[in-house]
Each structure stands twice: as C-alpha cells, then as structure tokens.
Amino acid sequence: MRPLEFYRLGVAIAQRATTESEQRTAVNRLYYGLHHEACCRFFRRNPNAGPLRRNRSRHTELCDRFRRAHNPDARIVGRLLNNLRLLRNQSDYNLAPLLRYGNQRMNSRRLAALGVGVAAELLVALEIYSPGEAEDGCICPQA
Numbered sequence: 001m002r003p004l005e006f007y008r009l010g011v012a013i014a015q016r017a018t019t020e021s022e023q024r025t026a027v028n029r030l031y032y033g034l035h036h037e038a039c040c041r042f043f044r045r046n047p048n049a050g051p052l053r054r055n056r057s058r059h060t061e062l063c064d065r066f067r068r069a070h071n072p073d074a075r076i077v078g079r080l081l082n083n084l085r086l087l088r089n090q091s092d093y094n095l096a097p098l099l100r101y102g103n104q105r106m107n108s109r110r111l112a113a114l115g116v117g118v119a120a121e122l123l124v125a126l127e128i129y130s131p132g133e134a135e136d137g138c139i140c141p142q143a
Contacts, residue, residue: 001136001137002133002134002135002136002138003032003033003034003035003036003037003039003040003134003138004033004037004133004134005033006029006030006032006033006036007029007030007033007034007037007119007123008033009029009033010025010026010027010028010029010030010031010033010115010116010119011026011030011116011119013025013026013029014026014027014030014112014113014115014116017109017112020107020108023091023108023109023111023112024091024092024108024111024112026112026115026116027087027088027090027091027092027111027112027115028088028091028092030084030088030115030116030119031084031085031087031088031115031119032088033119034081034084034119034122034123034126035059035062035081035084035085036134036138036140037123037126037133037134038062038066038077038081038122038126039052039062039138039140040134040135040138040140041126041129041130041134042062042065042066042074042130042140043140043141044130044134045129045130049065050141050143051140051141051142051143052140052141052142052143053142053143054142054143058140058142059085060085062081062140063078063081063082063085064078065078066078066081067079067082071129073125073128073129074129076125076128076129077122077125077126077129080118080121080122080125081122083118084115084118084119084122086101087101087111087114087115087118088115090111091108091111091112091115099111101114
C-alpha cells in the first residue's frame, strides 16, 4: 500500500470527525502516513544511508536525520515531521481532556485541525524535497 493512503484517510476522518476519538485517530493517521512517506522519500534521495537503528525510536531518528541534513529543504521536512510527531504523541498518549502542543492547551478538535494544517505543510515540503509519491510497498531499512 502507498503511505499517502493513510494521510488521505486522516484528512477524511478529520473532516467528518464528531467525537474525540475520531479527532485523535485523524491525527494518528496523518502522522503515520507522512512518517512512512518521509521515510520512503529520505531513502529514495539517500540510497546509501545506513538503516534506521532499532535501539532508538525510528520516529525520532528519522526526524533527526532530516534536521541534521545540509539541504535546507530536508531541515524543513524534519521540523514539520517532528511537529506532527509531537501532535500524534499528545493524541495517542495523553488521555486528559486538555491536550498540549508547545505552550498551548487545546481540546481534541483544535489538535486535529492543527494536525491537518501541519500535515498539509509537511506534504508540500516533502514534494519540494523529493517530488513524487512513494510507491506501493515502500520499505524503510532498519538495523
């Protein structure tokens, strides 16, 4: 399957979400779709890069690889991917009614709206960094 199918599902869920669980699920799908898409595009641009290590969160490591790159387009991808990861962490792991993002407190509806916005920016940044959607069955190497 193509990673952007998860992203598109996240957008659709966010547009029709009426419950907190749907809003949180939308953020999750947005993140995982774009995390996998970013991973595919990173290795497409860097075919000789070492695999992501299993002893560290592959999510954090992928963000770090983009943020440490010399390419300014890659650094933008890394910043946005990390922002979306933080939103997903709140959505998945903080079950309190008020969620946090940076210094802001918000409800799940606001978090989902913010997630859709960050995800849209990230998709644009990914297209600038490495044009063209990832193929079906794209794999991100892990050590």
